[in-house]
Amino acid sequence: MALTLFRKAEIAAPADIAAASLRSDRFRLEREVDWQRLDAIVTALEKGRPRSISDADLLDLPVLYRKTASSLAVARETSLDAAALDYLEALVRRAWFQIYGPRIGFVGWLRTFLGGGWSASVRAIWLDICIALAVSLAGVAVGWLLVARDQEWFYALVPPGMAGGRVPGASRAVLEETLAHDGGAEGLTTFAASLFSNNTGVAIMAFALGFAFGVPTLLLLVYNMALLGAMLWVFADAGLGYAFGAWLSIHGTTELLAIVLAGAAGLHVGRTMAFPGERSVLSALQSAGVRAAQVMAGCALMLVIAGLLEGYGRQLIDSAEAKYAVGGFMLAFWVLYFLALKRPREAESERAG
Structure with missing residues (x-):
């Protein structure tokens, strides 16, 4: 009886991992376009090239930031893969600095x-x-x-x-x-x-x-x-x-x-x-x-x-x-x-x- 339960657990574990991986991939695919768009805007601002950013992107920057911050909160709650979590944390931190951080140095x-x-x-x-x-x-x-x-x-x-x-x-x-x-x-x-x-x-x-x-x-x-x-x-x-x-x-x-x-x-x-x-x-x-x-x-x-x-x-x-x-x-x-x-x-x- 115990051996049977152990074998069932072995079978169930790969299935759970596969389901979690599928949820992570779906979560990323549904939102990755906004993340990449925000990443491109922030990168241009960091390199001092604001003129290369379109007016639509500049207007959408706060919205994209809030969406990405929301995605980070969901990723933390659902324990998604560590790579996605690290990427979102870095992106949100960079975007926050460009939106709310100081505009000039000392x-x-x-x-x-x-x-x-x-x-x-x-x-x-x-x-x-x-x-x-x-x-x-x-x-x-x-x-x-x-x-x-x-x-x-x-x-x-x-x-x-x-x-x-x-x-x-x-x-x-x-x-x-x-x-x-x-x-x-x-x-x-x-x-x-x-x-x-x-x-x-x-x-x-x-x-x-x-x-x-x-x-x-x-x-x-x-x-x-x-x-x-x-x-x-x-x-x-x-x-x-x-x-x-x-x-x-x-x-x-x-x-x-x-x-x-x-x-x-x-x-x-x-x-x-x-x-x-x-x-x-x-x-x-x-x-x-x-x-x-x-x-x-x-x-x-x-x-x-x-x-x-x-x-x-x-x-x-x-x-x-x-x-x-x-x-x-x-x-x-x-x-x-x-x-x-x-x-x-x-x-x-x-x-x-």
Whole structure:
């Protein structure tokens, strides 16, 4: 009896294999034309020859992709032959990249970003920049006035580690020494990295806090600029306001502008959440997030430049006038870059108008 069952199983096994193979062949024959058509379109796109593709094929590309993806799902469920499964997985992956994947590489993105994408995003949030700049200037004034009225405010605004001897009542000689250096580059790499890390943290916080409707961002800008105002008063009170301005300007025009732009980007997101207009909050946030991300990517680049100027240029340039010249040049450069450099399409639309 057992031998009979075993022989029946031996006979049935080849029959089942043949039936499964037949189903796989039928499945492939019914859909292979669409697969080959999709493969030809994707191959042409991968080789950079979109003009060789007919209009009908381009219009049918999304449909063919969905059909092939559906075939892949069926192939996985029915355990079709491994060769067909591998072919479909590779084809669907290639088609997805051509339909939904990035259109340009990093070099192309960087060229577009620096060639007008960043400046266009900055101009798009001009109102938020004006608000962030006004709040920052108000913060400087608040810090100055508070310390001028009561010097104890200095210790409330400026952390002890950051003060470093630059405190109210310090002698002119001590304050001058904090601005001096030995003219060498030894240790400046570490110094630049430390300052860059600190400034980046402030910029990231100013941006991230914007998601709370922008209010914490404004408070952070006021506090950081009040700290600057307090320090300005200390040096001005000792008759070193001009020297401190030179010490600060060589990198500050880039660094402080980056922090203001980061705060404006966060404020833009928060303001969009609070006032989405006629669009839904998610739809408004999507477009605002793209602009804010572009601005923040540029802020990171500005902070790198500010870190180099702070760690090297400020330490290696002795003349106050030369420091002011470098700081003024950088400020003029950024303003002209953001105002004058426009995307090609944006420039063409203005000429057409």
